[in-house]
Amino acid sequence: MIRLALLILLIVCPGRAGAQDQAAPQDRARGLELWSRIHQVFSHPRCANCHVGTDRVPMWSGPEYGSTPRPHGMNISAKGGDNGSNYLACTTCHTTHNLDTPHGPPGALDWELPGPERQWFGKSSAEVCKQFRDPKLRNIESIDAVVRHIKTDARVAWGWEPGPERKKPPYSVNELAGFIRQWDKAGAPCPAE
Template structure:
């Protein structure tokens, strides 16, 4: 990973990394935020209450907590109460408003992101800051983050739906955007 990051540094050159003008970088961050704040991604990146959200076109204007008193307290995959895979199977439901599913390494996998990766309810600046910080991003350099979003099965799964549920760009494009953002100095908005 580190070697990969160094390679980027070498290719991109220090001038760009140290660029004072953060406007192009902020634009790139804006695109990343578009993905992270998309309901398909953000609904399960929730905070300490461990309650996934229902938001998105099928739920009207106001986001709300996942119905049915679902809670990831005690276990991110719901196992303490009702395991997510009771309803979220390997596939995305083809029925409107049906439960999205997920497959990772051949088995159904659906779980909340860790608390330190909370996106839902946070500002773009906060998400950016924690995305960059190793203590809240799984100890990853920028390059590793780019790698993560293009290879992690659960992330890739986000784009496996058609229709209005699909997040913008593609995993590959997002990876490139993250790389470019890193090369642009990985700036974060101030609010």
């Protein structure tokens, strides 16, 4: 009898395992709409210019930099770390705050590149989504911690205070944090390729 009850429970409540992309259709549609808003922010130049890949070269993209995106000027590269001959520490120019002059180096605490596994620049929405929803590919494991990062990280906050003549991403920090939480609750769906 107890075993039967357990079996019924298991069938009725399959749990969250494998919930990703198996959400009810209305949750999936809502989740995809939330993802598209999240992606509008992640792919915005203020975020994507730092979230670059294995070449370790930050980008200068967005209307502030002309019509074509280009690699950061002055041969800046984070390849080779502190010992690399081509490496000039980011904080040589990027301090903890913006300069008041347009085109001066912007600044926020710990101005540095994220690891290449968090590349957003040049990737499709589907690719960024799949990488972001996988806790093994994210370095920040839980969604709670991601939301905390969004709300407290100085570099994220800088996106909405980018200094003179730089455009801000859409929405606000708190709205973005809310979208991420609701998208996760809706089963974290990702668009098809």
